[in-house]
Amino acid sequence: MSDVLTQAIDLVVYGMGTVVVFLTVLVGATMLMSYVLQTFFTTESPEVTLRPSAAASEGLTDPKILAALSAAVKKYREDHN
């Protein structure tokens, strides 16, 4: 049997084996994760708690906030002129 053929068989066995083992482990880990998260976090309604202050703490690089700021200023000025 040629060297390449031996290598190929090794690779097939090792490769397909790893794929199956990896995804099997992933099935288990995913189920565990979902179980844990559903048990401990669902009641708190994560969508809300996860972003407590999205509007209050973004960086300089957020133009929406700057736009909102400048709109607010404009309004403020108009109200006071």
Added chain:
Amino acid sequence: MSDVLTQAIDLVVYGMGTVVVFLTVLVGATMLMSYVLQTFFTTESPEVTLRPSAAASEGLTDPKILAALSAAVKKYREDHN
């Protein structure tokens, strides 16, 4: 006459000649193309036949489709809950 001047005259004759010949050939080829396409394809209303299944076979990289899919799923879920 200097070497550069000779070269320049060659370049002008060759260059301007090529531009004219090229665009003349292009005029002919374009007319021929339009004639052929208008003769053979116009009756079939190309705009329609050209995209038989735009919505049915785009790749993973199309977010519009994914968006449509997830909207459909959402609707489906809502209808079934």
Added chain:
Amino acid sequence: MSDVLTQAIDLVVYGMGTVVVFLTVLVGATMLMSYVLQTFFTTESPEVTLRPSAAASEGLTDPKILAALSAAVKKYREDHN
């Protein structure tokens, strides 16, 4: 006193000095600029005079104009058919 410490003191004095001097000069220059511009340009309503022909002289790379052009053509065609 170590060499690094001497360097650091130099850097602090020179650096903080430059920052302060630079921004002080900038305060003066900015006030001067505003004074000059307000004196000479405000009456002309700069927003208007600054863009005399925005619609008349953009380059090929402006799709809005091309879109407007093609819309105009479409309309023209429809009116004449």
Added chain:
Amino acid sequence: MICIGVLLLYLAISKNFEPLLLVPIGFGGILSNIPGVDIAVGEGVLHQFYAMGIETGIFPLVIFMGVGAMTDFGPLLANPKTLFLGAAAQFGIFATLMGAVALTETGLLEFSIAEAAAIGIIGGADGPTAIYVAGQLAPHLLGAIAVAAYSYMALVPLIQPPIMRLLTTESERKIEMTQLREVSQIEKIVFPLLLLTLVAFFVPSAAPLLGMFCFGNLMRESGVVDRLSDTTQNALINITTIFLGLAVGSKLRAEQFLVPETLGILVLGMVAFCIGTATGILMAKLMNLLSSQKINPLIGAAGVSAVPMAARVANKVGLEANPHNFLLMHAMGPNVAGVIGSAVAAGILIMFAGG
């Protein structure tokens, strides 16, 4: 050779064969074969794109990040067992690798182990993964491998249904599946990190591919960097796709492409798709034997990847058997599982054959 470029353009434009890739690839292929000018070699612009984006691996990795940002793992998380289907369908990759080596044994063609691995990855039915692996293991075959991968992905609606009908009974195709549960945002946020952790432990060689993929997905799901996620899914992936396609096209020069190996690659790639489809379905049937909660074996075919085409095909064939049978979302699970599976396989191939 220019005709092949025109053919690819024709298929892309007129038949809608993966146009986002095949238009740039086909056009790049035409440019590469113009005699008398170096566009795809030396200082030529397409070769520069190739050198900066594919030799380095950057373009396929960035595309994969974009794909991650477009992927919704919801259906997979709602039914994690569909990951088995994504695993099984990768058998196409390894069977094809064996096929390429067997061809070499017969003396008909000659492929090294690295070349055989690069050909096998066509069976992964995932464009950026195939280009990444081919760029690492067999750059001279990249053109044929990329063309095969994208063409067969476009042909999924023709290739898969006969195999699906052959391997399933009418009653199996009629199986209706239970409604998937809602998946919470926090599960979607943790999943890419969990996946990356397992990759780090078990197949670190797959970490560049799956790392970028998980990063894109985390940007999407975290909800705090929407502007980055949007740009990744739009401007960035589009720009990269254009240059990736042109760079792949630079590998379609006649002297590299019009060789017997290309024919072998096209045939082997087709075999890979068929085997992957079959093993996906068979795994689904096996799971039905072992579990009481029945799954429709058609969704096993979606395990090859070819997102989202294969999932749509499963849905369509399912509807033919049972007009009330909507398999689309159920098939999205194995579909994205197939992306993970082939990226894992890619990591192993690169580690094993790239040394």
Added chain:
Amino acid sequence: MICIGVLLLYLAISKNFEPLLLVPIGFGGILSNIPGVDIAVGEGVLHQFYAMGIETGIFPLVIFMGVGAMTDFGPLLANPKTLFLGAAAQFGIFATLMGAVALTETGLLEFSIAEAAAIGIIGGADGPTAIYVAGQLAPHLLGAIAVAAYSYMALVPLIQPPIMRLLTTESERKIEMTQLREVSQIEKIVFPLLLLTLVAFFVPSAAPLLGMFCFGNLMRESGVVDRLSDTTQNALINITTIFLGLAVGSKLRAEQFLVPETLGILVLGMVAFCIGTATGILMAKLMNLLSSQKINPLIGAAGVSAVPMAARVANKVGLEANPHNFLLMHAMGPNVAGVIGSAVAAGILIMFAGG
């Protein structure tokens, strides 16, 4: 020299002279001339932009791809004879080349044949083409050539009308042209491929430029890759324009720019524009002598390119003579023909003088 940068910014911002290019070029020019810091040489960031984008040719080619994606060949396809006008107007390029060589003969200035060719291309009235050719043939003159090209393109509404009025009679300017026919989508799809085929046969050296141009146009017209086409016309061309402009600005350093050659280039560039305008008009008049279907000779002036400014100027001058005379769409034909014509000329210049 910093004053020249400020002047360019003033013209761009206040007079609207091609601001998309002249704002980055002018600002880059200012940055390049700040004493005591290396921004435009060595490891400086503008020099890095130059090395990665202009030395390689990538930036102008990507811009040209974007221009292709923005170009509608409809008016040209409806009246292909206007291609002759686009051919004639390129005489400005070659006349200027001769002028530069003649200047050398007089001993006033000294230009090599490559430099003369790079100067001539200003007459093409096409920014990315001029930058591409200058980057290949005479990088040290790139700053002056780019500034001249964009300045004169902005000045088209001032430069062209007097020449147009001089070379045409009132009755010629009043000629109304017949309505252009509708062009089908399939003609628009096939045209870029036809054009590329002819380029491959006749002027392969023009294939990088026209190939990228046709690729952009095919993305636009094929209708199957709209997301790529949109990104090409927006994010990609904008990003590239910024870096191209800054990179060109790095060539405005005083020691390179404030030389007698620059004055010669500015004068010769103006001559190129005037001659191109004139030969375009004269060709239109010649065509009227030979054909019964009359064309308005004003649209010949649009053959220089300067898209879409020159077409608008033709329209405006036409309206002055005859208020019912809408030449805009008729002038778009020679206008885009001029882009093709100057790219063909660029290919020949690079092949001839770049060896």
Added chain:
Amino acid sequence: MICIGVLLLYLAISKNFEPLLLVPIGFGGILSNIPGVDIAVGEGVLHQFYAMGIETGIFPLVIFMGVGAMTDFGPLLANPKTLFLGAAAQFGIFATLMGAVALTETGLLEFSIAEAAAIGIIGGADGPTAIYVAGQLAPHLLGAIAVAAYSYMALVPLIQPPIMRLLTTESERKIEMTQLREVSQIEKIVFPLLLLTLVAFFVPSAAPLLGMFCFGNLMRESGVVDRLSDTTQNALINITTIFLGLAVGSKLRAEQFLVPETLGILVLGMVAFCIGTATGILMAKLMNLLSSQKINPLIGAAGVSAVPMAARVANKVGLEANPHNFLLMHAMGPNVAGVIGSAVAAGILIMFAGG
């Protein structure tokens, strides 16, 4: 070390700590520490991003251009004296530099002058400036410096208020400021050019940073290149942010990050922020002593930069003392002045310590 990456992600996603940077940095940090695969060294993709974008300085400069395109100098132009506050707050940079050198004197840690300067710049409270300086002066400390800079910027709402309350009296915090005047467009156009001119004369070494910043701002204000300005503020800055973040993450490898120096950097960075906040406030109080037009000393704290967070904090603390006291716009002046001030300081540090 992977835990630190996960912690950064947790803070970014769950606590909204500068997520735009800390998500890519944290994820990049995780990828960099996966054993058995080279992602952050050699041919690894993150190292490639680092080499092409941070070693060259291009990424932070492009980000700074984008920040310029997002900055409105209106409040600063309406009240230029607030520039003094931006100057004073930079004392945090130099005090920290001294602190780092003092630590070296004690023998606890060992920092060279270049390293001390790179640590000091954390006090500038400006991300791209910090990354640019660290990349030039102390690349091996870049990871810790970037993490410190962004973390403390996110912590500004916690760090600053106690210092503000400590250094001001209730009646000072109640000071209402007069309405800012309207600033004309032409002033906004001329200002970046004026700023660049002064930079060219006084601190040319700050010209790369402030030049790109002024260029971005000129694109914004000129009104003639809106499409370039829009792309700069969106697609371009987002793409660059992603790759910058991943590249910074490549510097979070355990062997480089888990060293005593990192702890020193974190402590010194915090000190820098506190001192900058304090000196900004004290300068405001000094100005009130010398001038009849009183300013609210709270806006002095905004002089550290951390745009726009520090301005919002000043506004919030002001409202607590006086519910009719809207300081936001008044604080934007020192806020952007702080950006200029720290970029000037950065130029001096690079010139002095980088030679």
